[in-house]
Amino acid sequence: MTCVTMNFQKNCLLLKVDNIRKERISLPNAEMTSQEKHILRQSFLKNMGLMMSTNQITSQSKAFACSMLPGLDIWYKDDPEKKKEIFARHAGEYFNTQTIMAGLISGIALAMEKQQAESGEDLSETITSVKSALMGPTAGIGDSLFNNCCRIIIASVAIGLAANGNLLGPLFFVVLFGGGTLILKYLATLIGYQQGVTFVNEAFSKGIIPIITKAATILGSLMVGALVATNCKINIVLAPTINGVSLSIQEILDGIAPGILSILLFFWVFSRIQKGSSPTKLIFLLMGICIVLAFLGIF
Template sequence: MTNQAFQVQDKEDRKMLNKVFWRTMTLSSTYNYERMQGLGYVYTMIPVISRYYDKEEDRIAAYKRHYELFNTTPTMGGFITGLSTSMEKEASQDKNFDTNSINAVKLSLMGPFAGIGDSIFQGSLRIISLGIGIALAAQGSILGVILHLLVYNVIAHLLRYYGVFAGYNMGTSFIQSASENGILGQITKAAGIVGLMTIGAMTCSMISFQIPAVLNIQGSELVIQEMLDQIFPNLLPLLLTFVCYKLINKNVKAIWIMLGLMVFGVIGALLGIF
């Protein structure tokens, strides 16, 4: 992807796209189950509609056009709003332009981009940044919080910002070529692999679950934890992770899982089991 994909020569267009970028921060601010991010999308597109349409009826039609169901990973919304901006500009200049295609493109992109965005940001980057932050915070360092916020937000906001400009400049050609070349699928798969590797590493290094109990068998002491480590190192943290995962899949609220773990830990400690 060349630098030209992010450059906009017209000064007024740059100002407009900067407004679009800042407004993408509100995509999920009015989230609801009827239109999801629809109202946030309309708000994001107001500078575009105001710039390209002079007639009130055209603006109202554009507002209604974007006040439809929309839902994607907010960070990935930058590219889609930039693409919508490009299409709205074309619609304002060409009376024969099919405005229905604007929503059609939005709907076709929100699913794939949500998959990619969730894999990269929710499934990978957030876990990696948390892993870095928790490791430092566990040592009592305030840098843990700072680095977590920086690692995640700097990358997320850069992608959101440049996504707006890339979508505006590249139009529909990027999606068509990416789909034909299989790039979208490769990105999703790679992000999923990295996320699973990170979760595995965090399960091993950051979940502490041991059984200090010692069994006395005919005068010989058997340390249960040492026996488990010889069979399968870090088996208990892995099993605990699987139990929590199963509970989440059964729609058990996270707060109840955390409270259950606290009670489980306190009772186990009082009984001397772990």
């Protein structure tokens, strides 16, 4: 299913890029001016609110529109009505992608908005097409590579440190994952502004993106299994005596499959979350069950 989806997104993106090329859109020079660097820094900061302003109708569009403001304030300082029109367009269009990769689309949109302002051409439909074409592929890349792979690997190390009472555990996660994602998002904004859709198009055409996405998904799944096995331990201490022989239930279960209760618990919790159950309620439910079972001498 993942391969089919990625191929569909690739074909859609290539089709959009072919249409965009017909518009003869140019990109900024590799050497950016101090003003352009300032615009990109401010755009990056405003893009930080992507998940804080999301809604059910246009999703992340409000923060995305705000990320366009640093450029619009300069390019349309003498035409406030046009600036309002462009801002309203971005704020009213549906936008939803992975937060790190959103920087890439913001950079591309800024470059295209700059060309529109300088050339006087109406590129609004083209800009909307680019955003729509990139949302799906970039979300797939970002979720697989960053959310489902890098985050899990870093979290596994941090959890191991924290489980041993080491305060470096949470700091390790915040600095490495939190700080790392900020750096990557800023770099994505720069790349998007300088390289545009060409960067994503070449990555897809060379087959790099599907390979990275699939590898990251597999590695992330392996890390989830390792996390469950090492950090979700269920030990049944109940050992009833039958005909003078102590019967260890835990040893019987380990003989069938080591860690089988941890795996079953994981899939049960996962299924409940998939059906809309609150993670917080599940945590308190499990705490209550463990307390009762420990009181009864089962755990």
